[in-house]
Amino acid sequence: MVARRVAGHAGLALAFVVLALGACGIVVEGELQGRPLNVEVDPTRVIVVIWNHGFSPEAAGTYRPEAPAIIERLVERNRDVVLFKQLRNATWLGELDHGAYVDAAIASLVATQHVPVENIILSGQSCGAWGSLQTAALRYPNVGGVIAFAPTCHGKLPHPAWLRARRTEEIGAFAHRLRVPGALFVYEGDSFYSPDDWAGFASSAETRRAGLHVERLSRQRVLEVCAACVADSHSAVWGEGFADAFYESHLQSLIDHVRSTIRSRTSRAAQ
DSSP: OEEESOOOOSSSOOOSSEEEEOGGGOEEEEEEEEOOOSSOOOGGGOEEEEEEOOOOGGGTTOOOSOOOHHHHHHHHHOTTEEEEEEEOOOSOOOTTHHHHHHHHHHHHHHHHHOOOGGGEEEEEETHHHHHHHHIIIIIOTTSSEEEEESOOOSOSSSOOHHHHHHHHHHHHHHHHHOOOOEEEEEETTOTTOOGGGGHHHHTOHHHHHHTEEEEEEOHHHHHHHOTTOSSOSTTGGGSTTHHHHHIIIIIIHHHHHHHHHHHHHHHHHHO
């Protein structure tokens, strides 16, 4: 069941707040943002970007539907893009719970809005990025793409040996299973992980062939795009210069690729 505050289209419903009961009783809620046309929207031609925020126990239950400028720019520049800023406002979330929320959002969009999985791009920061990678690698390998900023969900450094080993194994599983285009941003000077964790992933022939690239930012580059990141690089995506530095090369190029794929698919279906 989907509850909508505003509904004006027979196709993709563009509502300020979306509430849905997804898999395992997870409530899918957040804000749908975009530029609906003045005619009915064909959901098979719309690109939906799901954005998921980070998570900390201190902020649990208080998150608002906010996204960094580089994500907001997607709907500013593309009339066929809808942004779903998902909220995960449980009082506590474990490492595996974040992906479950992303799974539920996709299931809701497919079942109630009739958006093809291939039209959906997953994006997120920190735990939201980690959950997006879990979903794309393990449960929805046919999503249109993934954009992950500082992907991690293992607490601050230093990590104990057992946790380092588990994280290494999980990243190896991502490299083995992910076959979607997109970008992963990792930063030197991040207090939650080392960018070296992703060295093997970045050199994987399979992920490169799929068009999934790792963008590693040096500490100097982080400070160039995020003047507020003096103490920690983890929130670099929120920096004032981040969107101008990486939007066209990494995000718009992915949108163009997914749009081209949609057009090819719909053209073949019409023949």
